Amino acid sequence: MSRRNVVYFYEPEVGNFHYGVGHPMKPHRIAVTHSLVLNYDLHKKMKIYRPYRATPQDMCRFHSEDYIDFLRYVSPSLQGLNYKQLTHFNVGEDCPVFEGLFDFCSMYTGASLEGAVRLNRRHCDIAINWSGGLHHAHKSEASGFCYVNDIVIAILELLKYHPRVLYIDIDIHHGDGVQEAFYLCDRVMTVSLHKYGNNFFPNTGHMYELGGEIGKYFSVNVPFREGIDDASYASVFKPVIEAVMSHFRPSAIVLQCGADSLACDRLGCFNLSIDGHGECVEFVKKFNVPTLVLGGGGYTLRNVARCWTYETSLLVDEKISNELPYEPYMEYFGPDFTLRPEVPTRANEISNANPKAYLDTIVKFTLDNLKMIDFAPSVQMMDVPEDFLNLDKLDHAEESDPDMRETKAELDERVEQENEFFDGDKDNDAADETPQA
Numbered sequence: 001m002s003r004r005n006v007v008y009f010y011e012p013e014v015g016n017f018h019y020g021v022g023h024p025m026k027p028h029r030i031a032v033t034h035s036l037v038l039n040y041d042l043h044k045k046m047k048i049y050r051p052y053r054a055t056p057q058d059m060c061r062f063h064s065e066d067y068i069d070f071l072r073y074v075s076p077s078l079q080g081l082n083y084k085q086l087t088h089f090n091v092g093e094d095c096p097v098f099e100g101l102f103d104f105c106s107m108y109t110g111a112s113l114e115g116a117v118r119l120n121r122r123h124c125d126i127a128i129n130w131s132g133g134l135h136h137a138h139k140s141e142a143s144g145f146c147y148v149n150d151i152v153i154a155i156l157e158l159l160k161y162h163p164r165v166l167y168i169d170i171d172i173h174h175g176d177g178v179q180e181a182f183y184l185c186d187r188v189m190t191v192s193l194h195k196y197g198n199n200f201f202p203n204t205g206h207m208y209e210l211g212g213e214i215g216k217y218f219s220v221n222v223p224f225r226e227g228i229d230d231a232s233y234a235s236v237f238k239p240v241i242e243a244v245m246s247h248f249r250p251s252a253i254v255l256q257c258g259a260d261s262l263a264c265d266r267l268g269c270f271n272l273s274i275d276g277h278g279e280c281v282e283f284v285k286k287f288n289v290p291t292l293v294l295g296g297g298g299y300t301l302r303n304v305a306r307c308w309t310y311e312t313s314l315l316v317d318e319k320i321s322n323e324l325p326y327e328p329y330m331e332y333f334g335p336d337f338t339l340r341p342e343v344p345t346r347a348n349e350i351s352n353a354n355p356k357a358y359l360d361t362i363v364k365f366t367l368d369n370l371k372m373i374d375f376a377p378s379v380q381m382m383d384v385p386e387d388f389l390n391l392d393k394l395d396h397a398e399e400s401d402p403d404m405r406e407t408k409a410e411l412d413e414r415v416e417q418e419n420e421f422f423d424g425d426k427d428n429d430a431a432d433e434t435p436q437a
């Protein structure tokens with residue numbers, strides 16, 4: 001199969017934001033991933049762009065204006081004055097107010113949005129934004145470490161050119177914000193595979209959540225129990241995605257690759273290896289449909305960086321060594337210093353609570369529902385509305401502004417700078433009070 005044209009977004013500042021001491025969400029993981037990507041020389045196989053920054057107007061395509069205004073103007077020093085609003089918008093513990101919050105949102109959202117525009121314009125076949133994939137954010141409410149739903153905003157952009165967009169979510173948590181946004185819609189199919197039960201966050205995503213009205217059967221939910229391993233996961237993922245592709249026939253895909261479904265995640269309880277997680281990405285790629293690849297959850301930093309680096313290599317069709325190259329964050333990856341370590345036996349303390357009969361039931365139920373959409377009316381495309389952002393202007397800016405396209409030396413220099421906010425590996429200690437998501 002011919003090599004795919006891949007673009008990859010990286011904003012050097014995105015790794016410097018900090019949710020707060022002890023908070024499991026660490027934007028620093030994006031910088032560590034990027035450092036591995038560079039040191040494996042993967043940047044030579046794709047185009048790297050410093051992304052566009054989303055404006056409040058871009059965000060208001062999905063979110064309410066009062067919520068986005070709040071995110072723009074709130075600051076750690078002002079939050080005492082806004083107690084009522086903090087509660088109203090669910091900002092506080094899981095989703096804290098931190099320094100630069102709005103800039104952070106504008107960076108990860110801008111990258112997803114630009115990815116969608118570039119896919120629409122056929123500038124690329126695959127667009128990667130590991131800083132995006134914040135699937136829990138609601139229209140007027142933050143949730144599960146997510147503030148602005150970059151996924152919904154990117155899908156809205158893809159819908160300008162694509163009659164049907166498929167969303168696939170392999171994060172351990174249900175992709176509730178995205179499902180909710182398109183619950184009554186037959187042009188977006190959302191497929192989420194996640195842990196469900198025992199009040200696991202966000203406590204939605206039951207098999208019987210199918211979508212409503214003309215969107216009935218366009219929400220697909222695969223509720224797993226804890227401890228699922230590679231073979232069990234693939235035994236559901238592959239037939240379900242295969243059937244989704246043949247019945248729904250999307251012309252674009254958004255793939256959320258939350259890495260908290262890996263074994264040993266600080267907040268997760270699945271047993272996927274990096275190979276097993278990557279197999280899903282590889283499987284989706286084989287359909288050769290324009291795809292926006294996003295990050296998401298992932299709370300054991302070293303494994304998040306391993307996983308997304310490995311998946312970048314799969315997306316650019318480059319075989320890379322299991323032995324990690326020397327790089328500035330080397331100390332995170334000991335004692336094995338490998339890219340795809342075996343799932344440690346410690347993880348197997350969480351045994352696989354997904355018997356084959358249970359998985360077979362889910363697959364059969366899902367495949368039966370998918371047959372129903374063959375009767376759905378086909379979409380008529382209306383006039384194409386204007387793009388969110390003008391790529392010609394952006395490309396021009398890249399030519400004239402050397403900062404927009406960096407040489408490897410410049411990128412290397414930057415990633416070597418120590419991150420003053422990262423709390424070190426001790427911060428992976430799950431003993432402190434961990435919010436859920």
Ligand SMILES: [Zn+2]
Pocket residue numbers: 171172173258260296297298437
């Ligand atoms: Zn998650």
